[in-house]
Amino acid sequence: MTFLQEVVDILLAYIMESFDRSTKVIDFHYPNELLQRNNWELSDEPETLDDILISCRATLKYAIKTAHPRYFNQLSTGLDMVGLAADWLTSTANTNMFTYEVAPVFVLLEYVTLKKMREIIGWEDGRGDGIFSPGGAISNMYAMLLARYKMFPEVKEKGMSSVPKLVAFTSEHSHFSIKKGAAALGIGTESVICIKADERGKLIPSDLERRIVEAKQKGYVPFFVSATAGTTVYGAFDPLIAISDICKKYNIWMHVDGAWGGSLLMSRKHRWKLNGVERANSMTWNPHKMMAVPLQCSALLVREEGLMQSCNQMQACYLFQQDKQYDLSYDTGDKALQCGRHVDIFKLWLMWRAKGTIGFEAQIDKCLELSEYLYNKIKDRDGYQMQHTNVCFWYLPPGVRYLEDKVERMKRLHKVAPTIKARMMEYGTTMVSYQPQGDKVNFFRMVISNPAATFEDIDFLIEEIERLGQDL
Numbered sequence: 190m191t192f193l194q195e196v197v198d199i200l201l202a203y204i205m206e207s208f209d210r211s212t213k214v215i216d217f218h219y220p221n222e223l224l225q226r227n228n229w230e231l232s233d234e235p236e237t238l239d240d241i242l243i244s245c246r247a248t249l250k251y252a253i254k255t256a257h258p259r260y261f262n263q264l265s266t267g268l269d270m271v272g273l274a275a276d277w278l279t280s281t282a283n284t285n286m287f288t289y290e291v292a293p294v295f296v297l298l299e300y301v302t303l304k305k306m307r308e309i310i311g312w313e314d315g316r317g318d319g320i321f322s323p324g325g326a327i328s329n330m331y332a333m334l335l336a337r338y339k340m341f342p343e344v345k346e347k348g349m350s351s352v353p354k355l356v357a358f359t360s361e362h363s364h365f366s367i368k369k370g371a372a373a374l375g376i377g378t379e380s381v382i383c384i385k386a387d388e389r390g391k392l393i394p395s396d397l398e399r400r401i402v403e404a405k406q407k408g409y410v411p412f413f414v415s416a417t418a419g420t421t422v423y424g425a426f427d428p429l430i431a432i433s434d435i436c437k438k439y440n441i442w443m444h445v446d447g448a449w450g451g452s453l454l455m456s457r458k459h460r461w462k463l464n465g466v467e468r469a470n471s472m473t474w475n476p477h478k479m480m481a482v483p484l485q486c487s488a489l490l491v492r493e494e495g496l497m498q499s500c501n502q503m504q505a506c507y508l509f510q511q512d513k514q515y516d517l518s519y520d521t522g523d524k525a526l527q528c529g530r531h532v533d534i535f536k537l538w539l540m541w542r543a544k545g546t547i548g549f550e551a552q553i554d555k556c557l558e559l560s561e562y563l564y565n566k567i568k569d570r571d572g573y574q575m576q577h578t579n580v581c582f583w584y585l586p587p588g589v590r591y592l593e594d595k596v597e598r599m600k601r602l603h604k605v606a607p608t609i610k611a612r613m614m615e616y617g618t619t620m621v622s623y624q625p626q627g628d629k630v631n632f633f634r635m636v637i638s639n640p641a642a643t644f645e646d647i648d649f650l651i652e653e654i655e656r657l658g659q660d661l
């Protein structure tokens with residue numbers, strides 16, 4: 190008990206520090222140096238609990254403070270106190286989601302929450318199916334697996350040699366997990382056809398239809414379209430209604446990858462961006478991104494009931510005995526690809542209880558308001574050029590801004606974001622992501638999901654970029 194009390198003290202101190210703007214986001218060291226800063230090696234002999242406390246402190250000392258109001262590096266940021274408490278409770282309960290008998294409460298909470306999420310999508314009476322998975326990439330793969338099974342149920346027993354050549358479609362701006370899923374499922378990355386996006390990053394429906402027709406003419410079987418609601422880089426929303434019309438016409442499974450943007454369904458102000466989502470066969474929605482539920486928490490929602498069960502079940506008789514005395518539909522584990530499954534539901538459920546739907550709505554609206562504030566601030570400011578809604582932008586330092594030679598200018602601009610980012614990490618003052626895209630050189634990608642961020646933090650970010658980049 191004394192040991193645990195001390196651990197809790199360390200954690201509470203870390204939390205206090207994380208929210209303090211005067212502390213660093215990260216105490217960054219390059220890997221070789223970090224390896225030498227502490228003894229990380231494992232030994233044959235046990236250590237004392239005092240040593241263990243020292244290890245805990247050292248680990249947190251060099252960790253990234255993802256709760257820090259100036260941490261913008263990923264789509265998952267922030268630390269919600271109720272979510273954290275729920276995570277602690279989950280670890281303390283230390284159980285497995287696979288059967289009702291070992292997780293009675295958590296299984297029911299998953300049932301209740303998935304139903305609520307399906308109601309929010311707009312499926313009648315919240316009917317349908319779903320599961321919490323280890324992340325959006327896995328949720329997307331589940332969707333592809335279900336789509337294939339729906340069209341060719343024999344694939345479960347006979348494998349890929351029993352089905353014709355399948356092709357899937359998604360936009361060129363979609364998340365890489367669609368291709369990864371195709372690789373893992375034996376469909377192959379070349380069978381994922383990337384559809385053109387317009388200059389705002391939205392899939393072009395006419396190009397989708399053209400490519401479907403073209404694939405059919407070649408004798409391929411289109412089985413899966415993944416539309417993205419909130420692309421990872423630009424934050425673009427594909428036109429779901431037009432896409433669903435095409436899917437219906439050609440009888441193709443429509444999936445919506447709302448890992449990033451799905452949470453907007455909880456906002457009355459912004460949910461129109463997902464108009465048509467209720468027509469989808471499945472949807473990925475990651476509460477661990479815009480809703481700031483502690484990692485990890487991702488749901489796959491499926492319109493058709495029972496499909497996940499028949500697609501994935503193996504009825505292992507040591508676990509899913511068919512003669513148990515309770516309703517076996519609560520043994521949700523056989524729907525999953527995993528055997529054991531982590532309890533991710535409690536964090537979301539408890540936060541939802543604490544905030545209510547309107548609390549999540551307010552939190553999401555605030556993130557979008559901050560993005561808009563950033564957009565408006567840099568739109569007319571010297572040295573910035575805008576990309577799109579996730580607020581992707583270039584900062585052109587004075588030395589680059591006035592360069593006449595276009596090729597040289599692009600070459601130099603390409604190095605600006607990585608240089609500023611490296612300096613940011615060394616100073617540890619803030620963190621934001623960057624990347625190139627297509628023919629566009631490295632730009633900053635600013636995403637806001639951190640409930641602790643304020644207008645002042647946005648101002649700080651802009652000034653920090655200028656401070657760190659002025660000599661470039």
Ligand SMILES: *Cc1c(COP(=O)(O)O)cnc(C)c1O
Nearest residue numbers: 324325326327364421446448449
């Ligand atoms: C983040 C993201 C994913 C992957 O989600 P993980 O939880 O990181 O596996 C998939 N699709 C989109 C659009 C994303 O933004």
